Amino acid sequence: MGEVLSQNEIDSLLAALTSGELDVSQIKDENEKSVKNYDFRRPAKFSKEHLRTLEIIYEHYGRLISTNLPVYLRKNVQVSVASSETVTFSEFTNSLSNPVILGIVNFIPLAGNIIIDISTNLGYTIIDRMLGGGGVPLEKNRSFSEIERTIIEKILIVCMQLMREPWKNVVEINPVLDRLETNPQFAQIISPNDMVAIVTLNVKIGDVQGFMNMCLPYFTLESIMDKLNTRYWYSNMQENHDENFEEYVETVLKKVSIPVKAILGTSSVSVGDFANLQPGDVIRLNTHVEDELSVYVGNIKKFTALPGASKDCYAVKVVSVIREGE
Numbered sequence: 001m002g003e004v005l006s007q008n009e010i011d012s013l014l015a016a017l018t019s020g021e022l023d024v025s026q027i028k029d030e031n032e033k034s035v036k037n038y039d040f041r042r043p044a045k046f047s048k049e050h051l052r053t054l055e056i057i058y059e060h061y062g063r064l065i066s067t068n069l070p071v072y073l074r075k076n077v078q079v080s081v082a083s084s085e086t087v088t089f090s091e092f093t094n095s096l097s098n099p100v101i102l103g104i105v106n107f108i109p110l111a112g113n114i115i116i117d118i119s120t121n122l123g124y125t126i127i128d129r130m131l132g133g134g135g136v137p138l139e140k141n142r143s144f145s146e147i148e149r150t151i152i153e154k155i156l157i158v159c160m161q162l163m164r165e166p167w168k169n170v171v172e173i174n175p176v177l178d179r180l181e182t183n184p185q186f187a188q189i190i191s192p193n194d195m196v197a198i199v200t201l202n203v204k205i206g207d208v209q210g211f212m213n214m215c216l217p218y219f220t221l222e223s224i225m226d227k228l229n230t231r232y233w234y235s236n237m238q239e240n241h242d243e244n245f246e247e248y249v250e251t252v253l254k255k256v257s258i259p260v261k262a263i264l265g266t267s268s269v270s271v272g273d274f275a276n277l278q279p280g281d282v283i284r285l286n287t288h289v290e291d292e293l294s295v296y297v298g299n300i301k302k303f304t305a306l307p308g309a310s311k312d313c314y315a316v317k318v319v320s321v322i323r324e325g326e
Contacts, residue, residue, distance in 0.1 A: 194217060196216070
């Protein structure tokens with residue numbers, strides 16, 4: 001209920017209006033509230049905070065792709081987040097060309113699917129590299145053959161599995177590639193008027209540059225929308241770095257395989273003598289029988305040892321450990 005004026009206040013107000021001390025239009029302007037247009041056909045289901053959190057997730061995802069994809073393509077890969085926006089699903093599908101590369105991903109345990117859209121020039125580059133070429137895209141787009149679709153599916157599965165780590169701070173996911181579509185008409189996973197968040201990644205494979213779009217429907221993310229904020233994301237990230245994290249890293253490091261080699265000695269042999277070596281020939285080394293061997297871990301000299309045997313295998317017995325700085 002508004003404030004009730006006394007008779008004296010009413011008389012003072014009328015006197016001020018009569019004398020011109022108070023302007024009616026000024027009072028009206030002060031009391032007016034700003035009104036924003038709202039499009040009911042495109043409800044704002046994704047806030048700026050939601051989009052910012054998705055950008056953080058896919059920035060992490062981009063770093064993982066930049067690290068893992070060169071193993072398969074044998075080419076430098078650079079990935080960065082270009083933009084994020086909210087559109088209707090029909091606007092997203094209408095912007096797609098034909099043919100197109102669309103990976104329909106079942107976002108288990110969340111309801112519904114997401115779509116990974118890869119530029120066709122990146123697709124042709126990936127195919128060319130996987131088949132031994134230099135990674136040059138086609139000058140004119142054409143439809144993909146069954147062999148080419150199979151190659152792209154394998155790369156999509158790799159990219160899809162890399163999503164687990166970035167999403168871990170929000171929800172544990174187990175994405176599964178449902179199918180690969182090259183015609184946008186067959187990728188109708190939700191109603192055309194439903195809202196989706198589009199996170200666009202700028203991907204550069206060697207000298208070829210293109211986009212990878214992540215289409216995330218509101219229907220799929222609805223159950224975790226409360227968790228899509230930076231405060232929740234960072235708090236979960238800190239919880240994961242608890243006191244057991246150091247033990248976890250130590251356990252993982254213990255499983256890493258590293259090369260260890262023991263060097264008996266060295267020798268210089270001419271090319272002619274090397275070419276004429278026969279079984280039973282003796283090569284004179286620069287060490288004596290009683291000398292200790294140098295044992296290298298990777299390229300670092302770490303131990304000294306004596307040669308010997310263990311059962312039917314050659315072996316060395318560590319005599320001393322070379323500390324850092326020695």
